[in-house]
Amino acid sequence: MAAETTKSNPIRFGILGCAEIARKVARAIGLAPNAVIVAVGSRSLDKARRFIADNGLDADAVRAFGSYEAVLEDPGVDAVYVPLPTSLHLRWAVAAAERGKHLLLEKPTALCAAELDRILSACRSHGVQFMDSTMWMHHPRTAKMRELLSDSARFGQLKTIHSCFSFSGNPAFLQNDIRVKPDLDALGALGDVGWYCIRSILWAADYELPTKAIALQGTVKNEAGVILSCGSSLLWEDGKVATFQCSFMADLMMELIVGGTHGSLRLSDFVIPFEEEKAPFTFGSGLFFNELVTGWQSLPSTHIVTASLPQEALMVQEFSRLAGSIRDSTGKPDDKWPTISKKTQLVLDAVKASIDQGYRPVDIVG
């Protein structure tokens, strides 16, 4: 990461907590042309130092702190990346905003939309940029797919969406990971993998909020009541229907299927592309059976989109661009990112409420 020193006027990141995912984002900050890490805070100074060493950061350039507070008090920190357990987001995200630090927050952003509102309100009050760390939003594939879905001639009106994200947690994960602990990540699989499913559905619907969530019966919870597997249907007034299933108990799958009146789109790695350099999807338009209905007149086409940087580095780059324009110029926080975080959290709340209320339909009010 020697290249760091050559970056011109980068956004200076502090990392709050040494979660596993912070390793990936630390690398992404290194890869982004407009960001550097200057501080790492942990409840243990030793752990912060070890994180710096283990991730190839320059110990002379990156300050290790034995508390999160110390990172926020560091005047050389412009922005923080917060990968703490969800139950700690409210406290530390608000504290960061109050110290004027731009905020890149891991998902789920909060335990509920009301908590997220308090975070977003603090960001607004203090003029800092907010963005949740949903990396696939920033892959050029996502923009390319959006372009096709927005093409009324080729895709038409959106009718149906299905999203599925699962991975198989090993026994240690299912026993000890923060994502299965009620006091740490109380939303379990819904907050972790389900977040991506909900986001993908909102994305496909161009962020039009569904009006109703009805969870799918069959939720699996652990002994502590944390969701390990669940799903939901989501409904819009105009008849669009989406379903999703998310789970810590099935093999790795990341499926997204989007159907419209004139076209359809599908991919099997929507959250994290199979490979960093190129990402596939297939798109069909105006497809129909052949004359004798023994095959297809034409086939969906496969598209491959290359990425100049990994999607997480593109995320850091975009976040830093926005933060930089506020720090260095007259830029204002971009409201796009908090808005879609809020919508995601609102849908998540509704799915959770439907599960908690015996799979009753729950209205989603924006």
Next chain:
Amino acid sequence: MAAETTKSNPIRFGILGCAEIARKVARAIGLAPNAVIVAVGSRSLDKARRFIADNGLDADAVRAFGSYEAVLEDPGVDAVYVPLPTSLHLRWAVAAAERGKHLLLEKPTALCAAELDRILSACRSHGVQFMDSTMWMHHPRTAKMRELLSDSARFGQLKTIHSCFSFSGNPAFLQNDIRVKPDLDALGALGDVGWYCIRSILWAADYELPTKAIALQGTVKNEAGVILSCGSSLLWEDGKVATFQCSFMADLMMELIVGGTHGSLRLSDFVIPFEEEKAPFTFGSGLFFNELVTGWQSLPSTHIVTASLPQEALMVQEFSRLAGSIRDSTGKPDDKWPTISKKTQLVLDAVKASIDQGYRPVDIVG
């Protein structure tokens, strides 16, 4: 179809009705090595004659009849293929069985499971083979996929299924097709495209009946009350969950996604392969993120399965093999095919009941 005359002791088919789909099955009978068409019946003799001419059948070898009854009375007919509107199935399927004709019946097999019971009972009483015309069951790809799903090491325990079959009916279809007419195919899209979704889910579950159906809100019906678009969740006691969506109002899609604890399978042309000669699917097993969660350790693999004959010809071949062993030897009707038809119809009934009862959960009792 000159080859017909060289077939040794084939099953002699009569076709009841000249529906569009009968053209495809007539070709399939021609391609199957053990079947021939000997009679075509229509309410109009002229239409029967035209069907024979239009489909390249030998007018000297294939008898045209101006009624369905006449086909059933023809002692030279061993088996009938019945592509009539669903509302006519009960009458003509029972009549065929009573005349000792083996029965290849279009789907949906009946308007409800109780009607199908009467058809199956007639088949049993008269010792004739019953099979519904769900063609993809007979593609070698289906057997190959079944082998993988049954592999406890590579696929593990089934957890989740999603199936989607839609095509975009043009205005003429949505106005006039028998599949949108309450007196002809009262089950609409659920009976037509939904049949395949339900069958695919049962197939993936190795025909274990779900215990409950809860339709997805958002059913679209035409003015006559016939379903144009709908979906459902299906649940099993052990926590398996399936969802499906079927529609006459979205572009052509045939998606099937099956997830297990150790593997996953997906294909985008499960009902009718893109091409006749070869059919793809992808299968992943033991997939996981790479160490830094920036990509996948390994990827799902694509399998291509070649077919010696189109799947509909393989269906005719298998049906004729079973019928032949009864006609020519001591064979008994194979109960596998009526059993899976019955299960499909039971699930279909439950989904319909759930829709009709305001999306209430409906128990499925086998």
